[in-house]
Amino acid sequence: MTDNSEIKGLGGWLILVGFGVLISPIRLLVTLIPTYKPIFEDGAWEALTTVGSEVYTPYFGSLLVGEIAFNTIMVVASIYLIYLFFSKHYLFPKLYIGIIAASLIFIPLDAWIVTKVFPGEPMFDPETTKEFMRSFMIGVIWVPYMLVSKRVHATFVEGVPNKQMQPTAESVG
Numbered sequence: 698m699t700d701n702s703e704i705k706g707l708g709g710w711l712i713l714v715g716f717g718v719l720i721s722p723i724r725l726l727v728t729l730i731p732t733y734k735p736i737f738e739d740g741a742w743e744a745l746t747t748v749g750s751e752v753y754t755p756y757f758g759s760l761l762v763g764e765i766a767f768n769t770i771m772v773v774a775s776i777y778l779i780y781l782f783f784s785k786h787y788l789f790p791k792l793y794i795g796i797i798a799a800s801l802i803f804i805p806l807d808a809w810i811v812t813k814v815f816p817g818e819p820m821f822d823p824e825t826t827k828e829f830m831r832s833f834m835i836g837v838i839w840v841p842y843m844l845v846s847k848r849v850h851a852t853f854v855e856g857v858p859n860k861q862m863q864p865t866a867e868s869v870g
Contacts, residue, residue: 722775
């Protein structure tokens with residue numbers, strides 16, 4: 698049987714997880730800024746969201762705002778995930794799995810909504826398929842690892858609420 702002190706810490710396979718956690722917000726920003734910035738700079742936003750415009754597209758504004766809001770939340774969550782990872786906080790595995798699950802739900806949902814706003818667009822274009830498969834593979838590999846790894850369970854223990862500090866039925870009265 699392995700002593701917990703031997704497997705506790707940011708080593709082993711967690712090094713790969715840490716690398717992914719570190720590059721995630723950077724990758725998101727490098728992808729998102731060039732995607733959304735031109736829409737607001739070249740007049741596309743006004744043309745696509747102004748009723749009466751030749752290229753007016755109903756619900757485009759809502760779609761874009763929703764995508765930007767979700768992706769902003771993902772960037773913030775990814776930055777918070779870096780903090781949780783390096784502080785070895787007990788919430789790290791839960792948030793890590795939550796972010797993966799959110800991506801796996803959001804990508805096809807967003808693709809479906811895009812087909813409703815732009816009926817001629819395929820639901821899974823090459824870029825959407827690539828992002829979904831990337832998220833799927835990360836989930837297939839790392840979610841089980843987060844759930845069963847002894848190293849994960851031994852490492853992410855900081856900040857666990859003290860059960861002795863919580864009131865019990867006997868102490869309350």
